[in-house]
Amino acid sequence: VEHKRRAHFHEFMADVHERIHGYRQNIARGEIADADVIALTANAIFDEAWLLCFDEFHVTDIADAMILGRLFAKLFDLGSVVVATSNVAPDELYKGGLNRALFLPFIAQIEQHMDVLRLDARTDFRLEKLVGVKMWLVPADRAADAALDKAWAKMTGNAPCKPRDISIKGRVLHVPCASHGVARFSFRELCEMPLAAPDYLRLARDYHTIMIDHIPVMDYAERNAAKRFIALIDTLYDNAVKLMASAEADPVSLYLATEGYEASEFKRTSSRLIEMGSESYLARPHGHRDSAASGSSTGLVET
Structure with missing residues (x-):
């Protein structure tokens, strides 16, 4: 398959933020006309790769959460195919995050455009x-x-x-x-x-x-x-x-x-x-908390 991209999800989002920043600078300098920088970013990503494969798809950063809906709406409209692995189900993404209500449309997009498969392997194949x-x-x-x-x-x-x-x-x-x-x-x-x-x-x-x-x-x-x-x-x-x-x-x-x-x-x-x-x-999958784990470093202070 040509025009494909595989990346750790957080590395992909770092690239997205860098592109958005670059487009905003170009607009400020008058080098390009004022436009939707997220749409410009999605177009550029799609031109490079229509197949996107992500490892470790999970959301912890509010800056990511606030743009994912618009970014992936455009990518899906363009015809992008997305394959991702995650340790959490779609409806658990960004759970408890700030302004999560604004993130929920992105979860709806996942359920609309992607098939969710549960893999119950107990071993992390890394x-x-x-x-x-x-x-x-x-x-x-x-x-x-x-x-x-x-x-x-x-x-x-x-x-x-x-x-x-x-x-x-x-x-x-x-x-x-x-x-x-x-x-x-x-x-x-x-x-x-x-x-x-x-x-x-x-x-x-x-x-x-x-x-x-x-x-x-x-x-x-x-x-x-x-x-x-x-x-x-x-x-x-x-x-x-x-x-x-x-x-x-x-x-x-x-x-x-x-x-x-x-x-x-x-x-x-x-x-x-x-x-x-x-x-x-x-052999424990990443993110899997051991029920037998004990001990805490809570409350450590410098002396």
Whole structure:
């Protein structure tokens, strides 16, 4: 099939917003006549690909929610064919989101133009790409870097690394490297920056696999980074996100301090890190909450 496009849904929407912004700038400069920028964007997308295939179709961003109806109404009118996978049924999309009533016409479009099929497989078939892959790499050296690079290529089909900015409650969460539902960070970018639970939750929802480079051994002096790491792992675990990382030590030796709140909390983190490399964990579909999961990082504050 010619003129087809496959993309992680959030990457597609980032491209849509970039195109809309570009058209608005062109109109402001007088380079094109005033027009419906969403229609212009839909026309451009259709000219490039009439078959659109999306991985991980779900909506968490109000900016996406407010334009999806108009965008896809135009795409369907043009004759686009859409195939998508999602962890939620159409009528559950953007549930609880701000101004959801304005989003409901888009759900009606899905039900009108698309056939909804329920696939009850209990296994996330991305597991096939992780067979034989070591998920926790020690030490964090050049060999570990090369192994992460190789895993990236395998998971994304050799896709280039693309940065992405996510708007969260008026702030920008920068993702330095992402493609096809996989995101890659350094430990510093995730745990030594002022990130919090909502940031980690957004990453857990948007990406089925997270890669982390160079996790250090932490002591009491690094307790704030340790707190963020605890919160991050809790969130990834609860949402069945696959984790591949390079580190200076095995999970049980990552945190050296024996006193303080973090020391007791990190025992759970170490246990979860070990479990996250198991075949049973890797087989869990992304977004599937384990009913046996326990523990929380709610209320962690910096000291």
